[in-house]
Amino acid sequence: MTTNQTTAGLSRTTYQRVVYGIIALAVLGLFAGIIVDRPLVGTAVYLVGAWVGGGFAFLAPRLSSAQLHDERDYVLHNRASGLLLKILTVITLATVPALYVLEAADYLTISGALGGSIGTLSALFILYGVCYGIVKRRG
Secondary structure: OOOOOOOOOOHHHHHHHHHHHHHHHHHHHHHHHOOOOOOOHHHHHHHHHHEEEEEEEEHHHHOOOOOOHHHHHHHHHHHHHHHHHHHHHHHHHHHHHHHHHHHHHOOOOOOOOHHHHHHHHEEEEEEEHHHHHHHHHHH
């Protein structure tokens, strides 16, 4: 007696390889465009790859009958997110107030790029707080 074993849907390994492969190609396309002095083409390749990879990463778990994420993925994601925010918090709290004091004392000037980075980090922390509050209320 012979049985054919087939799997319905997308496997977890294939899903991860496709998503990471598309994103890797997008990044390589961006760097290739920069290297050959065609940054607009490289950026276009990157954007298309990022949208396709992101769309696949978002839609595949919803459309596939296979379980593409499990508890381990969620635990790893939560630990990595927490670690990232802790590192950014320590770096930000250790440097940003000192930068403003040095600027007030006329030892340095906070440039537009640095000011934008500080604003982006501040917005990230505020957005995290809002998201945390939403999840906590729903949870």
